[in-house]
Amino acid sequence: MSKISANLGSQKPLGSVKMAAVGAAAGTQAESPSDPADSVSARRKELWSVLGDLPWTHRPAPPRLLKTEKQDGYTLERLVLDLNGEEDVPALLLIPEKRQTRAPGMLYIHWHGGMYDLGKEQLLTGVPAQPAYAPVLAEKGIVTLAIDSWCFGERKRVADGRTGEEDAFKRMLWKGQVLFGMMMFDEFCGLDYLVSRPEVDPRRCGVLGMSMGATKAWWLAALDPRVSACMDVCCLTDFEELLRTQELKAHGIYYYVPRLLQHFQTAQINELIVPRPHLSLNGRLDPLTPPAGVEKVRDQLLPLYRKLGCEQNCEISLYDCAHVELPAMRKRILQWMDKYLVAAPT
Numbered sequence: 001m002s003k004i005s006a007n008l009g010s011q012k013p014l015g016s017v018k019m020a021a022v023g024a025a026a027g028t029q030a031e032s033p034s035d036p037a038d039s040v041s042a043r044r045k046e047l048w049s050v051l052g053d054l055p056w057t058h059r060p061a062p063p064r065l066l067k068t069e070k071q072d073g074y075t076l077e078r079l080v081l082d083l084n085g086e087e088d089v090p091a092l093l094l095i096p097e098k099r100q101t102r103a104p105g106m107l108y109i110h111w112h113g114g115m116y117d118l119g120k121e122q123l124l125t126g127v128p129a130q131p132a133y134a135p136v137l138a139e140k141g142i143v144t145l146a147i148d149s150w151c152f153g154e155r156k157r158v159a160d161g162r163t164g165e166e167d168a169f170k171r172m173l174w175k176g177q178v179l180f181g182m183m184m185f186d187e188f189c190g191l192d193y194l195v196s197r198p199e200v201d202p203r204r205c206g207v208l209g210m211s212m213g214a215t216k217a218w219w220l221a222a223l224d225p226r227v228s229a230c231m232d233v234c235c236l237t238d239f240e241e242l243l244r245t246q247e248l249k250a251h252g253i254y255y256y257v258p259r260l261l262q263h264f265q266t267a268q269i270n271e272l273i274v275p276r277p278h279l280s281l282n283g284r285l286d287p288l289t290p291p292a293g294v295e296k297v298r299d300q301l302l303p304l305y306r307k308l309g310c311e312q313n314c315e316i317s318l319y320d321c322a323h324v325e326l327p328a329m330r331k332r333i334l335q336w337m338d339k340y341l342v343a344a345p346t
Contacts (some may be wrong), residue, residue, distance in 0.1 A: 044272055047223060050260055051181025052172070058085035063193065073097055074138035076124075081147065083189040084182065090154040091147040091190070092120050094134055095199060099141035102201035104341040105194045106137060106144040107227075109187060109209035109216045110152065112252050116161025119153020120146040130210050130233070130325040136334060140342050142206075145194045149183050149212075151254075169253050179254050187220050195226060204228055206341050208333070210325060211235050211288070215255065218280070222272035229277040229340040231333050233325050234289060236280045236316065238266045241293030250288045266293070267300035274304045277313045277340040281329045283321040291318050 048054075061082040069076040077093040096103070110122040111130070118127070123146040126132030137144045148155045151165040158164040169179045187207075195202040206229040209217040214232035221230035239261060242248055248256075270278070278301075282289040298316035305314040315336075319326055325333075 040272060043268075044223060046263055047269060047272065050178075050257055050263055051184060052178030052258075053176040054181055054185045055085050060085075060189065063091075071134075071138075073135070081190065081193055083147075083186045083193075087155065089147050089186055089190070090120065091145060091193075092123060093197075094123070094138060094144040094146075096138045096141045096143065099143065099199065100201070103141050103143050103199055104204040104206070104337075105197070105200040105202070106142045106337075106341070107187065107191055107194055107205065107207045107220070108133060108137070108144050108146040109207065109213035109220075110146060110149065111210045111214075112152075112212035112254070114162070116152055116156045116164070119148035119155070121153065122146075129323060131330070133208070140334075140337055142337065142341060143194070143197065143199050145190055147186060147190045149186065149216075150179060166253055173258075178257055180257050183216060183254065184219055184223065187216055188224055191220070191224060191226060202226065204341050206231060206337070209233070209235075211323065212252065212254065214280075218270055218273065218278070221276065221278065222269045225276075227273075227276065229279075229336065230273055231279045231336055233281050233329065233333070234283055234286055234323050236266070236270075236282055236297060237289040237293030238296045239293075240265065241290045241296060245287075245290045245293075247287050247290060267297045270297060270301055271304060274301065275308045275310045275313055277336070278315070279333065279336045280316040281325075281332060282316075282318055283323055284318045285320065285322040288323060294318055 063082070064080040065077055066080060067078040069078070074097055075095045077095065079091040079093055081089045081091050083089045108123050110119055111127070113127060113129070115127065123144065124132055124134045134144070151157070151161065151168050156164060158167070172179050172182060191205065194200060195205055205226060207217040207220050207227050208231045210233040212235065214235035217230055217232040218236060221227040282294045284291045294316060295318070301314055301316065302311060305311045319329060
């Protein structure tokens with residue numbers, strides 16, 4: 001892959017981002033790029049292309065507001081979004097009472113954890129491995145969207161959540177779809193909705209997740225240059241290192257994308273985020289993220305940021321923990337939010 005230039009962080013209008021992805025989904029072949037920015041665009045198309053047949057022609061119906069709840073420091077909207085044309089997507093929108101006129105936005109992506117009933121509610125309730133983020137996001141004035149992923153929360157279709165996930169994976173393969181691709185398409189379109197909100201500054205929209213949410217966070221940041229800051233917890237490692245350590249079992253079936261390794265390794269996906277801010281915090285004792293794999297990704301990305309004079313925008317760290325967000329990790333994430341999202345743009 002060619003070296004990445006300072007043009008990597010350039011933003012494109014929403015329409016052009018979508019059209020590039022539509023072209024990839026339709027199977028168009030990129031011409032040999034003449035400059036690094038074209039190379040990044042071509043690689044982003046290629047990344048979309050491995051995610052199966054996606055409903056790019058779908059035109060969403062208006063969102064439906066089901067309920068508005070007053071919480072401590074914020075208003076919570078319970079919504080139903082039409083993102084993919086196949087099934088409705090329940091969502092939460094957290095609107096802080098105290099915020100900037102055009103406030104930073106956050107797409108919060110829930111984890112897996114075998115907790116198929118939880119979904120988007122993780123934003124509000126947290127889990128033992130990660131305290132709730134709703135109070136701190138409200139305090140920082142960040143407008144936050146969380147959706148139920150396929151097979152989770154209100155989109156859990158059968159009593160046995162694991163069976164439902166496996167059935168969805170198999171059914172989609174028969175149809176030319178990829179479960180992870182459809183998940184990423186929903187997050188991509190969820191970001192469409194978030195940046196369309198009048199409360200939100202589209203120049204400052206971050207993505208945050210743990211575990212499955214972390215994987216989806218760095219994939220989305222790679223796929224979509226509208227993501228201005230990526231924060232992922234406990235799910236970044238080199239794919240080949242997972243193979244070497246025989247830890248494929250540590251990840252759910254959603255994680256596996258057909259033919260992916262013919263096109264991309266983990267670091268090559270994450271190169272598409274450069275030079276935008278990327279914070280990745282992982283556990284040294286976590287089987288999902290073998291530390292040698294985390295270090296391999298870090299050692300491939302940091303020189304790219306350094307070459308562009310923005311090494312401070314990349315932090316990939318290991319903590320002495322397993323699959324959990326430590327208080328020190330939470331502190332670092334909140335500092336990252338303050339620096340790259342809450343601070344007003346100049």
